Amino acid sequence: MMTNEDNILGMNRDDIKLLLSQCFLSTKVSAKILFPDRFYLPFSSxxxxxxxxxxxxxxxxxxxxxPRGFGKTSSVNLAYPAKKILFQEKKFIVPISCTATQATMQGENLKRELLSNRLITSLFGPMKSDTFSKEMxxxxxxTxxxxxxxxxxxxxxLYKDNRPDLIIVDDLEDGESVRSDEQRAKTKAWFFEDVLNSINRSRKDWKIIVIGTLLHEDSLLANLLEDPGWxxxxxxxxxxxxxxxxxxFMSDDDIKRLVDQYRRMNLLDSFYREYMGVPIAKESAKFQQNMFKYYEETDTDFVSNRKKLENLVILDPAKTSKVTSDDTAIIGVGVDVKTPRIYVRDIVKGNLHPDEQYTACFDMADRIGARVIGIEVTSLNEFITYPLRTEMIRQKRYYDIVELKARASKEERIEALVPFYRMGFVYHNRNVSGVLEQQLLSFPRSKKDDVMDALAYVVEMLELGERYFIPAEDGKDIEDEYKDLKEDDYGSDTLKPIENWRFI
Known part of the structure; x- marks a missing residue:
């Protein structure tokens, strides 16, 4: 039985030249003609x-x-470089992957096709030279x-006088490497400092292609996705x-069955990442859109109850003393232990200098009527606490300062907010909470987490202040009930303030 290869090789010289000219102009045609066993399905739009x-x-x-199974590696790491080699369009090709083993495997797949593909050897001649090791x-x-x-x-x-003129980066990141802030930063630094500087920018015949799956909102791919230069x-x-x-490739029913399978295994986020290019599935996210409740500062109910709120400001400073480092987050919260409700009243976020952080804290405290400011001092105790108190005295604006120490990982702190959201205790000021919601919906793969981490410290603030959500009875306020209990035990003497949080 005649094969497709036999049919092509049986064509006359002019027809073969025409076919090769079509391959030269189109990677899609090259893929179908030269690699029919790899590209056997019809292409989609x-x-x-x-x-x-x-x-x-x-x-x-x-x-x-x-998505996985889409043929992106076969198209970009096989058909395309093979075409560039066969038609002598590139001099130095560098395939890059997450490991040297994986990159070598991709190179060996390409080499094997060039050496053993019957159509290639018949139409273009032998490809092997004296230099044919795995490393190069x-x-x-x-080429x-x-x-x-x-x-x-x-x-x-360099190869002879040539810098790389085609770099193909395929799956540079994996699920393990994107979990660490340090590893993500290391990968990005190597890519921008080494890979992008390996080509000859004085020429215009180079090309860098990055292909892969979006694994994290702060991954290299996610950053490139936001770069208009790509x-x-x-x-x-x-x-x-x-x-x-x-x-x-997959019918609607096939996809829905696959989704159901991932859902049953509680791995829906994996489906979204692998097949849809979304870092996390909305269905399995810790924080769901339907958990968010809203209010506005001008709402009648809020205005009538505003005087009953205990208000506080939480500062999560940048994690280094460099004034140009990560964003600082400041969040204003109102607490009603009787209702119970936690109102996210105000948010300030930005790359603020220390003096700007202090003034922003004081201004927010004045806006919402807060007398307590909580400050995260995990790594910056000396840097932030003393200057903050000094600035407070200098400006003659006095607040109680509560030092907040990280007692768990950042992810664990933020996850502690989930029960409060699930029980409907948290209300977002509709006019300021967009950045907070964006981070919560992407948790734990959010590109930024400064605002939601600042909010997470409200749990520690409530505990330090011994504020608990206990419904009031008999028309009494919570504070009245505490007062009655204390008077029963100790008499009516004036109570000493809580050591770390005197009052709100």
Missing amino acids: LHDTIFKILDDDSIQLALIIA WVTSTG AVMPRGAGQQVRGI YHAHLSICDENFSSNWPD
């Missing part, structure tokens, strides 16, 4: 987006986020391929209703 990026030489920085190999047409793993030497590498393709196997974007 989403694949056309990928091929457009590959074939447009004016796009030098490209980011492709696509050179084709008979003069060098050097696979690299994350963190390996890339900057400054051409983006953010693809999903289905829409939000789980309708397939590639029916030839």
Whole structure:
């Protein structure tokens, strides 16, 4: 029986030239003609987006986020570099992956096709040269391929007089590496400092393609997705209703069955990451949109009860004494232990200098009528506490300062808010809470967590102040009930204030 290869090889010379010219102009055609066993399904319109990026030489920085099983690696790490090698369009290709082993494997897959693919050897001749090791190999047409793993030497590498003119970064991050702030920062630093500086910027014939799955809101891919200097393709196997974007690969029913399977295993967030390019599934997020309750400062009910609130301000300063470091978050909260309710009344967030932090705290305290300011002192006790008290005295604005110490990890602190939201105790000021909600909905994979971490300290503040949500009875306020209990035990003498939180 005649195969597709036999049919092509049986064509006359002119027809073969025409076919090869079509392959030269289109990676999509090259994939179908040269690698029919790999690309046996019809392409979808989403694949056309990928091929457009590959074939447009004016796009030098490209980011492709696509679902698992979509063929992105086969398209970008096989068909595309093979085409560039066969038609002698690139001199030095560097495939990069999360490990050297993975990068070498991708390079070996490409090498094997060039050596053993019957169509390639018949149409283009033998590709092997004297330099053909796993670490680096050179084709008979003069193109060098050097696979690299994350963190390996890339900057400054040369093949003869050529810097890399095609870099393909495939799955540089994995689930483990994106969990650590330090590892994410390390990956980004290596990519921007080494990978992006390995090409010859005086020329215009280079191209860098990054492909992968979005694993975290502060991952390298997420940062590149926000960079207007990169051409983006953010693809999903289905829409939000789980309708397939590639029916030839997976039907609507196939996708819904897969979703149900992930849901039963309590791994729906994995489905969203792997198949839809979303860092976390909304259905399995700790904080759900339907948990959020709202109010406005002008609401009649709020205005009538405002005098009963105990108000406080919480400052979560940047985690280093450098004045240009991470964002500072300041949050104003009103507490009604009788209702019970926690009102998120005000939020200030930004890269503030220390003196700006102090003034912003004082201003917020005055706006909401707070007499207590809580400050996180995990790593900056000397840096923040003494200057804050000094500035308070200098400005003649006096508040009780409560030092808040991290008694658990940041993730555990924030997660402690979940019961309060689930029970409907927390109310957001509709006019200021957008940044807080964005962080909560993405937790624990939020790119930023400063505001929600500041709010999380309200739990410690309430505990230090011995404020507990106990419904009032007999028309008495909670404070009246505490007073009655204390008088029964100790008489009517004036009570001493709580040591760490005198009053709110």
